[in-house]
Amino acid sequence: MRKAIFFSLLCLLGTGLSATAKDYPVSSAKELSALNLKPGDRVLMKEGEWKDQQLKFKANGMKGRPIVLMSANPGKTTLNGNSTLDIDGSWLLVDGLSFIKGSLDSGEVVNFSEKSFSCRLTNTNITDYNNADDKADYTWVSLRGSHNRVDHCLFQGKSHQGVTMVVWLSEKPNYHQIDHNYFGPRPELGRNGGETIRIGTSTWSFHDSFTIVEQNIFEHCNGEIEAVSVKSGRNIIRNNLFYECKATLTLRHGNHSEVTGNYFIGNGKPGTGGVRIIGEDHRVHDNYFQDLTGTGNSAAISVMAGLPNPILVSHWQVKNAVITDNLVVNCKEPFAIAAGYRKDRYLPALNTYFAKNIIVANSDPLKWYDEKVVVKFEDNLIFSTSFSGEKGRGFELRNEQLKKSADGLFLRPGQADFKPFWKSEQVGPISFLYLNKKIIIN
Template identity: 50%
Template sequence: MVHASTPKLGSDIEKKTVLQGKVYKIKSVAELNALILKPGDKVVMQAGDWSNQQLNFKGKGTKEQPIILTTASPGKIKLTGSSNLRIDGEWLVVDGLAFADGYLDKGHVVQFSATSSNCRLTNSSVINYNPPSKETDYKWVSLYGNNNRVDHCELKGKNHMGTTLVVWLADKPNYHQIDHNYFGPRPPLDANGGETIRIGTSDWSMHDSYTNVSHNIFDKCDGETEIISIKSGHNTIKNNLFYECDGTLTFRHGNFSEVLDNYFIGNKKKNTGGIRIIGENQKVEGNYLHGLTGTGLRAAVSVMNAVENPKLNEYWQVKNALISKNMILDCTEAFNLGSGKNSTRILVPDGVKIIDNYISNSPKLTTFEDQPKNLQIQNNQLVGATLTQGFVKSTQELVKSDGVWQFKNNLKKPFWLIEKIGPAWAAARNNY
């Protein structure tokens, strides 16, 4: 699988480029707009009134000499009111901006333009940027273009309509990178449109994205049933933490995506779910699911029924799903197969493989809402339940290490204990 290369952190970029470019200190958008920026230049926003500012950051840097927009005090100079940011160019880096306590009527708080490429939003935040009415729909971060990155940011407190972060597709794959961010609590919206991340849309769901979502924390992201909604092909969701989230990571549309080595920790909170599978050739491997209370569509792993001759926005048949090497502990329902069956969802999953998983103390091991075709259940290790076909009694020993249960002979530190998540200027996010 191909992914965008991961640029170095902003401090490294700054050391390389400032000596070769100019440093501009600005106090207004007008001053920013007057600049003709060249590779290696750095723009520093000074303390002052940054309310109702529409920043349009344009330029063409290079890989060796990106153009940087930052602030004199990262995280402390607040953009408020109706302020927003558009990133429009090549090899642009936005580092240290903080949007707080403002709101828009529509649009995007931060938007990477359709022609942007190899641009980056890092070490920045959008916090409580909410309108008076929760029916007002705008996105906090929108990724258009290609090979862009959002990393080490904090997005917290969204209580209104609209996905927090959206990857928008085009004719060619976009290869975006979303990593090391803290997605903080989001209250229930009680409607569709409350996802934390969406990759694609129904209309573009048969196109590939190749977006990589890794090393993020999703903390109490309760906006709606789908915490992450994958609506495109060939995406990788790897090594993230979903902590007490009311919802599931959902393969909603598209094919050939992977969900690997993630942590789902529910602590028995109501409606906490795991991974929901729809579509073809999806892979769910190496995930840790603990203390999830959801059942049916919110089971630790649910595999949905589909409709015949589906439209792009309907439920497509599950084919050739691989569910392997996952650890499912103290979850109310480990597997739900044929989930969502009703009078129209009558196409059963076909070719599902459930192999080499470890399941302990799950009262409902496998629920068949419908009977899949060509189902393979093999060599799954089981503790605390009656053995059925495809399950064997486990002899492996678990120990609790660094806050999670692990096999005694294969201990590793969770990523949030060894890597900085969120902005450098924000509090550490390692108490899980």
């Protein structure tokens, strides 16, 4: 019997599941800072209003035994005033907080420190955290460090200067993950600095990030022309929904990124856009575009003209873009070639490959802003009454109608019915219940 108990204890300790983990109730940032936290510990924030509290969550957990900072009563702990949170350590988990109607002058509401590693922000809400001066420039979430995750959170109502969420680069790749979040309405700012997500900066744009952005909903994110601005290399933006956004997913700087499986639903709203391509070796494939009204830089798929002798903040020449297997339905400008072309921005895209795309259009699906650009077209299907095809072969005209799924999405020929992720998975915090909301597809 003793041997069995001893062996069980050894197994428990060997897997890191010792019985020493503790719960620590706290009622202020000062009490949090005073704790000496160990792997497996939980910090339980007292329910109620936390005003002007600068939370410093600094500790080091272990894989499988994170240290948790959470509301003692989920959804009942509200931070406001100038309250902020700094996540500084490894294997730290923040769960179930709400930042509502606070205000900062600068900095960030939630910050993952440069030393943060494998930390996670989940089930958390930041809403209307706005300075009265809309030129006050601060970020709601800053991701530094590496291998951190932001998931099942809600961000909505940002009306002041500054990006909602920023991935900051360093000499080493980030490997961050941003998934299953709801990014709600953001009104037009009227100037730069209104992005919803930005991965990198112009000055760091030749560094690789390896950040994944997936299964998020961007609804009415209209802060500026870029809803998601990629300014680094080797990122994956996949299986997200951009719903009635007067903004685009822009590969603004950096190379070797992939945009796949995303949905862009415009419902005919003014200025709604798709994907904008700048830089080298990007892949844009298996995306869905419907009823977008944007043109030029805001077309469904836009390949930009480049600047000669570019500096880091310039529009670099497009090279080796691979655009395949996309479905573009009833968009005002399905494919814009050399968008942004002007006398000083004239470098043509080189080695662009446009193949196996399906376009449904009542007008010519190709818009040429520079007639000199050469694009290789191959095996595309065009459902159109006015496609001229004068730019070369690579298109097959079809007359039949595409079928629709039960949820109103057009299906590719031979594609079986399916449920998109926002119909089958939880997006945003548990209390948000996005599955009970409806995405209407006209």
